[in-house]
Amino acid sequence: MTAVPEWMRPPRPEGWLADDLDHLPQAPRHTELIDGALVFMLSPQRSWHARIVTALVLSLAEQAPAGIEVEREMTIRLDEWNRPEPDVLVTTAPYDPDRTCYTPEQVLLVVEVVSPESAHRDRTVKLRKYAEAGIGHYWRVEDEGGSPVVHAYELDGPTLSYAPTGIHRQELCSSAPFPIKLDLNRLVPGRRS
Structure with missing residues (x-):
């Protein structure tokens, strides 16, 4: 397994905040935040x-x-x-x-x-x-x-x-x-x- 990129590590122990999404240019285009966790849409869309x-x-x-x-x-x-x-x-x-x-x-x-x-x-x-x-x-x-x-x-x-x-x-x-x-x-x- 490869290491998790540094940008994917939450900036605080409780997770990500809603405003953090605006400062993640490396994140895939369709990234959501649910309960402080990043959710990526990685599979191809039908x-x-x-x-x-x-x-x-x-x-x-x-x-x-x-x-x-x-x-x-x-x-x-x-x-x-x-x-x-x-x-x-x-x-x-x-x-x-x-x-x-x-x-x-x-x-x-x-x-x-x-x-x-x-x-x-x-x-x-x-x-x-x-x-x-x-x-x-x-x-x-x-x-x-x-x-x-x-x-x-x-x-x-x-x-x-x-x-x-x-x-x-x-x-x-x-x-x-x-x-x-x-x-x-x-x-x-x-x-x-």
Whole structure:
């Protein structure tokens, strides 16, 4: 085994802090911070995943009202020890070319497209962390025989936990966080409803 590069060693015994991510130029592009630990996306991304993310960004941006921005693969500083990077996020923050992350107050919707290596984090860890941070809506997109299936959740404010609002196949219609209508089959090239 080779030695761990010096830059990968946490700067303190408790681990990394959210602001440390901005000072790690050697880290892979898709590096998250979960409970003070760096999480790297090292395996190759499936084409299905990449196309779903791109199609969702384009579809949501097309439907978003003025003052709402749609981003992909930008981190959210949930707290001092957590800075996950969702696949898609919908935010009220204006465009800033120097931005490296968002805060939960700026985020209306987080979307995670599940990959084999991220399944546990997307289905359990991030579901809980996004809710505890107060993010109003969470979508988890699963691959069901090549078709995207969206598991949608809405925040229950008093408990800071998510309540499921539906499992969407073929089509997703929602009034929150803004009116959205998606033909889910059209998110994957070659699949038409």
